[in-house]
Amino acid sequence: MSARLPTVAEAKAQAKRLRAQLQAEGQEIGHSKALELVARQHGYRDWNTFHAALGNAPPEDWTPGGRVIGRYLGQPFIATVVAVKMTGAGWFRLELELDEAVDVVTFDSFSNFRKRIQGTVGPSGTSRERTSDGRPHLEIEI
Incomplete structure (x- = not known):
């Protein structure tokens, strides 16, 4: 093994x-x-x-203190996992502290930066929720 x-x-x-x-x-x-x-x-x-x-344990990097790379609403990030909770077989709700805040608004004349985010991702590292163009809200590299 x-x-x-x-x-x-x-x-x-x-x-x-x-x-x-x-x-x-x-x-x-x-x-x-x-x-x-x-x-x-x-x-x-x-x-x-x-x-x-x-079992249904999260990937090793998805535990508190783990480091992850991904995209939130299309914006790339590197983050530390603050908390993780299993929500179903292979599905985990992650709370992430981003190294650098990301802008979650696509308007040119308005911004809203977030440094801490939450989202539920499945076995492939993506959320079920999608943006209007079909991209997952949260994408974590596995």
Whole structure:
């Protein structure tokens, strides 16, 4: 088993990459088979056992004191995680203290800067809430 286990989202992404690589080499496997192979790569007998070991813990950087990079309302930021709370399987409400305030208004004649923000992000690091152009309100790099 590896020293740091991946998150569920990272493990699923590994399975997706494995499946794509094998397909490129002419070997077709299903998604469930790819999940089973990833579980074995991490020293677990099957995906269910591996998934249970992973739990629904946030990524390591998403714990209080962790550092994250992302975008809030399209504005890039670097921040320290102040608080985290699980809101559902793979979903976490983060409170972030930004290194530098970001302007959350797009008007040229008006500004509103924020240094502390909150948002709920899922396994892919993005919020469900979207701006009018379809971009997630909060995007955290995983």
